[in-house]
Amino acid sequence: MSASASVNLSTRIRKRVSGGNRIALLLLRRWDARIAIMIVSLLTLSGVAPETLVGPLQTATTATADALLPPSGTHLFGTDDLGRDLLNLTVHGARISLVVGALSAAITLVIGGGIGMIAGYRGGRVDALLMRVADTFLILPTFVLALILAPILRELIGDQTEIFGIRTTLLTIVAVIGFTSWSSTARIVRSQTLSLRERTFVERARLVGLSPMRIIARHIFPNIRTVLVANGIVVIAGSILTESTLSFIGLGDPFQPSWGTILGNAQSAAAPSLGAWWFIAAPGCAILITVVACTIIGNAIDELLDRDVRVQR
Amino acid sequence: MSEQPRANTSASAPLLRVRGVSVTYAAQRSIADLLARRPANGIVALDSVDLDVNAGEIVAVVGESGSGKTTLARVIAGLIDADEGVVEVEGEGPNDWRSVGMVFQDPYETLDPKRTLGEFVAEGLEAQGLPMDRVNTSLEAAELLPAAAFRDRVPEELSGGQRQRVVIAGALALNPKLVIADEPVSMLDVSMRAQILKLIEQLRRDQGIAWLFITHDLSLAWAISDRVVVLYLGAVVEEGAAEQVLRNPAHPYTRALLAALPSTDPGAASTHSLAAGEIPQGDTPSGCRFRNRCAHAVEACANKRPPLEAAPGGGAGHRVACIRAAELPPLS
Numbered sequence: 001m002s003a004s005a006s007v008n009l010s011t012r013i014r015k016r017v018s019g020g021n022r023i024a025l026l027l028l029r030r031w032d033a034r035i036a037i038m039i040v041s042l043l044t045l046s047g048v049a050p051e052t053l054v055g056p057l058q059t060a061t062t063a064t065a066d067a068l069l070p071p072s073g074t075h076l077f078g079t080d081d082l083g084r085d086l087l088n089l090t091v092h093g094a095r096i097s098l099v100v101g102a103l104s105a106a107i108t109l110v111i112g113g114g115i116g117m118i119a120g121y122r123g124g125r126v127d128a129l130l131m132r133v134a135d136t137f138l139i140l141p142t143f144v145l146a147l148i149l150a151p152i153l154r155e156l157i158g159d160q161t162e163i164f165g166i167r168t169t170l171l172t173i174v175a176v177i178g179f180t181s182w183s184s185t186a187r188i189v190r191s192q193t194l195s196l197r198e199r200t201f202v203e204r205a206r207l208v209g210l211s212p213m214r215i216i217a218r219h220i221f222p223n224i225r226t227v228l229v230a231n232g233i234v235v236i237a238g239s240i241l242t243e244s245t246l247s248f249i250g251l252g253d254p255f256q257p258s259w260g261t262i263l264g265n266a267q268s269a270a271a272p273s274l275g276a277w278w279f280i281a282a283p284g285c286a287i288l289i290t291v292v293a294c295t296i297i298g299n300a301i302d303e304l305l306d307r308d309v310r311v312q313r
Numbered sequence: 314m315s316e317q318p319r320a321n322t323s324a325s326a327p328l329l330r331v332r333g334v335s336v337t338y339a340a341q342r343s344i345a346d347l348l349a350r351r352p353a354n355g356i357v358a359l360d361s362v363d364l365d366v367n368a369g370e371i372v373a374v375v376g377e378s379g380s381g382k383t384t385l386a387r388v389i390a391g392l393i394d395a396d397e398g399v400v401e402v403e404g405e406g407p408n409d410w411r412s413v414g415m416v417f418q419d420p421y422e423t424l425d426p427k428r429t430l431g432e433f434v435a436e437g438l439e440a441q442g443l444p445m446d447r448v449n450t451s452l453e454a455a456e457l458l459p460a461a462a463f464r465d466r467v468p469e470e471l472s473g474g475q476r477q478r479v480v481i482a483g484a485l486a487l488n489p490k491l492v493i494a495d496e497p498v499s500m501l502d503v504s505m506r507a508q509i510l511k512l513i514e515q516l517r518r519d520q521g522i523a524w525l526f527i528t529h530d531l532s533l534a535w536a537i538s539d540r541v542v543v544l545y546l547g548a549v550v551e552e553g554a555a556e557q558v559l560r561n562p563a564h565p566y567t568r569a570l571l572a573a574l575p576s577t578d579p580g581a582a583s584t585h586s587l588a589a590g591e592i593p594q595g596d597t598p599s600g601c602r603f604r605n606r607c608a609h610a611v612e613a614c615a616n617k618r619p620p621l622e623a624a625p626g627g628g629a630g631h632r633v634a635c636i637r638a639a640e641l642p643p644l645s
Contacts, residue, residue, distance in 0.1 A: 200422035207390060207415055208437030208487065218436075222427035 023226050026304050033300040036293040043290055046094035054091045057257075058084040068269075068276045078278035080262070081269035086282040089262055093283060096247075096258035097240045097290065100174055104239035105232045107178025112185025113228055117216050119186065120193025131190070134183035142180040142242055149176045150251045170253050173246055177239045185231050192224045230301035237294035244287050259283035326404070327365035328523050329389065329491055334362045334398030336384050336547075357597055358384040359547040361398070363621075366491060371517055371524045373534035373555065375570065376544035382527045383418075385544070386495045389525065390415045402491060414484030418496040420476035424468035430457075430479050431464030437487045447486045454520070455482035456512060474505030481512065485520075492516075495527045510537050531570055535559050540630075543567050546602045549621060553631030563624035563633035565607045565641065601635070609637050 027033045046053060056062070063083040071078045077086035119130040153172040196202060196219065205215050246252055247260025254261070262283040266272075271279035337355035359381045366372045374382050387393045389400055390413060402413055417423045424433055434448045452460035455478040468476055477497060484492050494513070498506040514537065516522050528534055534541050534555060541558040543551040543566065551564040562568045601619050604610040613636060624631040625639040635641075 200417050200419060201425040203392065204415070204417065204423055204483070205436060207392060208483075209440035210436060211440075214440075218428065218432075219425050223425070 023301060023304050027297070027300055030300055032296050036296040036300075039289055039293040040297065043094050043098060043293075046091045047098040048095075050092045050095060054085070054088045057092045058088050060084070068271075068274065068279070070276075071278050077282040078276070080265060080279055081271070081276075086262070086278065089257055090259065090282045090286050093257055093259045093262060093286065096170065096253070096256055097243060097287075100170060100177070100243040100258075101236035101239045101294075103171075103174040104177035104181070104242075105235040107174065108182045108185050108235045108239075109228055109232050111178070112182035112231075113189050113221075113224075115182070116186040116189025117193050117220050117224070120190040121197055121212060121216055121220060123194075123197075127190070130186070134186045137180060137183040138187075140180055142177060143245060145180050146173065146176040146242060146246055147249075147251070150246060154251075170256070173243050173252070174239075177242050181235055181238060185228075185235065188227065188231055189224055192227055193220055196220050196223055226301065226305055230298050230305060232298075233294050233301070234298035237291040237298070240287065240290055240294070259287050263287075328368045328370075328403060329364070329366035329525065330399070330401045330404075331362060331364040331385075331389065332399045334364075334385070334388055334395045334400060335360055336381075336388060336393065336395055357547050359388065359395070360597070362544075362547070362549055364542060364549070366523050366525055368490065369517060369521045369523055370540065371513070371526055371538045372540045372542060373526045373528055373538035374542045374544055375528055375531055375534050377529060377570075379546075380544045381547035382529070382544055383495055384547075386415070386493045386525070386527050389413065390493050414487055414489035414492040416477070416480050416484055416492060416494040416497045419500050420473055420480050421468075421500070423480045424476055426468055429465050429467055430471075433468075433479060434483045434486050437483060441487065443487065447488075451482040451486040452479075454485050454516065455479065457482060472505070473501050474508060477501060477505075477509055478512065481509075481516075485516070485522075489522060491523045491525065493525045493527070496529070497526070498533065499528070499530070506533075513537060531559065531574055543570070546597055548602060548618075549634065550603065551624070551631075551633045551635075552621070553624065553627060557624075557628050557631045561624075561627065561631075563627060563631065563638045563641070564603075564635050565609050565637075566603050568641075569606075609641060611637065 027037070050057070058064075060082045063079075063085075065075060065079045065083045065085060067079060067081050067083045069075055069079040069083075075085050075087065077090060079085055080089065115130050115134065119127040119134075150172050153175075157172070202215060202219050205219055210218070243252070243258060244260030244263065247258045248264045248267070250264055252258055252261050252264075257265075260283070263280065266276070266279040266283070269276075269279070271277075335357070336359040337357050339355050362381075362385060364372075364374075364385070374385060376382050384393070388395050391400075424430070430452070431448055434451055435445060437443075438445055438447055448464065449460040452458075452463050457463045457475065457478050463479070468479070471479065481492075481497075497513075498509050501509065510533070513524055513526070517524060524537075526534070526538055538555045541552065541555045542549055543558065543564065545566050551558060551562065551567045558567060559571065562571055598605050598615070600615040600617055601607070601610070604614040607614070619634045619636045621632045621634045624633040627633070
C-alpha cells in the first residue's frame with residue numbers, strides 16, 4: 001500500500017479495529033494527546049484517591065504549618081493564609097472540578113445528543129421547533145444564568161443536603177452548566193445527523209420498515225458516538241472553567257474547596273499584594289493545565305475524525 | 314391516469330403494475346420569480362410512465378443519466394411518492410415492502426460501517442417479525458459461504474462485490490417476489506460484475522424472483538434481461554423483448570444509445586452524430602421530447618407527444634413512441 005512505516009501501521013490499525021477503538025489507538029500515537037491523556041489520568045487519580053496521595057483534607061483547625069509559607073521541601077506548593085498545605089488543597093480540589101466537569105458533560109451530551117438526533121432525523125417542524133429552543137439556550141449566557149440560579153437553588157435546597165454524597169450546591173452548578181451548554185452540542189449532532197440521514201444505509205433501513213427510533217439507535221448514534229466524545233471532552237473543560245469562576249466569586253461549596261474556591265481565598269487574603277504568588281499559582285496552574293489537556297484531547301479526536309471520515313468516504 | 318389497453322397482455326395480471334406515474338421535483342423559486350408571481354418551475358422526472366414486470370421476469374430499464382431511471386426505482390420501492398399514477402405489486406400499494414426488495418447502486422454506502430453483516434441482513438427480519446434463521450439462508454443464497462463466517466464481519470473487511478452480495482442477501486431475507494436493482498454493478502470491477510449478474514440470473518431461476526434492473530449500460534441490459542424499457546426524459550420511448558429492442562431498435566434514441574456502445578471492431582466508424590448534445594436540463598421540448606437531439610426530426614414531431622405504439626416490423630410487445638419509426642432508414 002504505502003512505503004511509509006507509519007502509514008502501514010495506521011492501515012493495520014484501521015483494518016483490525018473499528019470505530020472508537022481505532023480513534024483511541026490513533027490518539028495514543030500523537031505526542032500531544034499522549035501528554036494530555038497522562039495529565040488527565042493523573043488528575044483523575046487525584047480526584048478518586050486524594051487521601052492516599054496527600055492525606056486527609058486540611059481545615060483551619062487541622063492546619064499545622066505557619067501561614068503563607070513559600071514553596072519548600074515540606075510544603076511543595078507553599079501554604080495558604082490559614083497555614084494549610086496548598087498541595088493538599090489542590091489535590092483535594094481536583095475531585096470537585098472533575099466531578100462537576102464529568103457530570104455537566106454527561107447532562108450536556110444526553111440532552112444535546114438526544115435533541116440533536118431527533119431534530120436532525122425528523123426534520124421539518126420538529127426540527128424547527130427544537131432548534132429555536134436550542135437557539136434560545138445558546139444566547140443565554142451560562143455564567144450569568146449560573147450566577148442567578150446558584151444562590152436561589154442553594155436557598156431552596158439548603159447547604160447541607162447531600163445527594164449521593166455530593167452536596168447539593170455542587171449539583172446546582174452541575175445542573176446550571178448542563179442546562180445552558182447543551183445547545184451547541186445539539187447543533188453539532190443535528191448537522192451530523194442531517195448528513196447521515198441521506199446515506200443509503202439509513203434509507204435502506206427505512207425501506208425495510210425500521211422505526212425512526214430504531215434507526216437513530218442503530219445507525220445514527222453509533223456513527224456520531226466519537227463526535228459526541230470529542231464534544232464531551234471540550235464541554236468538560238468549559239464546565240471546569242465555569243465552576244472555578246462561580247467558586248471564585250463565592251458561589252461554590254465552602255466545605256469542599258475546589259480550585260476556584262482556593263483562588264477566591266487567595267483573593268480575599270490579599271495574596272497578590274503580599275507577594276504570595278504560590279497561593280495563586282497552585283490552583284491557577286491546576287485549572288490551566290486541566291483545561292488545556294482536555295481541549296487538546298478533544299481537538300485531537302476531532303482531527304482524527306475528520307481524517308477518518310475522509311478515508312471512509 | 315389513463316388506462317390504456319396493452320398490446321402484450323399476459324394471461325395473468327403482472328407482478329408489478331405501474332400506470333401513468335408522474336413525478337415532478339419542485340425547484341426552488343428565486344426571489345425574482347416570487348416577486349413576478351411566476352409559478353415554481355418543477356423538474357419533470359417522470360411523465361406518465363407505464364411499466365409491467367411479470368413474475369420471474371428480468372426487465373431492464375435503460376437510459377442516460379437524467380432520464381428518470383432512479384426516480385422510477387425509488388417510486389416503485391416506495392421511497393418517494395408519485396404525484397400521479399398507480400404503482401401496484403400483486404395488486405397492493407407501494408408501501409407493501411414485504412414483496413419488494415431493493416439493491417442500491419453503491420454497496421459501500423448501503424452497509425452501515427458500524428454494523429456487522431449479520432445485523433444488516435437481520436434488520437429487515439426484525440422490523441417485519443420474520444424468523445431470524447433466514448439470515449444464514451439468505452447469506453448462503455447470495456453465495457457468501459460459509460454464512461456463519463460472514464455474519465460477524467464488518468463491511469470494511471469485504472470487497473465491493475462481496476458487499477453487493479450482502480446487500481442482495483439483505484433483500485432476499487424478506488422473501489421478495491420482485492427486487493429492484495438500481496445500477497447494481499456500476500461501482501464494481503468488471504470481474505465482479507459477471508459474478509453478480511450470474512447471481513441475479515440464478516436467483517431468478519431458483520427462487521423465481523423478478524428483477525427490475527436499472528442500468529445506463531445497454532450491453533448489461535442485453536446480457537441479463539428478458540425485456541428492455543428505454544426511458545428518455547422521464548418517458549418510455551421504446552419497450553419490448555431485449556432481443557428485439559437491441560437487435561432491431563425502432564426509436565432514434567435507442568439507436569443512438571446502441572451506436573454509442575464501444576465497438577469491438579477497431580475498424581468500425583464511430584456514429585456518435587446520431588444524438589447531438591446532452592439531455593436537456595430545462596423545459597421538456599413540446600411534442601416528441603427527443604426531437605431537438607434527433608437526426609430524423611421533422612416539423613410534425615413538435616406537434617404532439619407520440620403515443621407508444623406497436624413498432625413497425627417488430628414482434629409482439631415491441632412498442633415505440635416515434636411517429637417516424639416506419640420511415641427510419643434500416644440499421645447498417
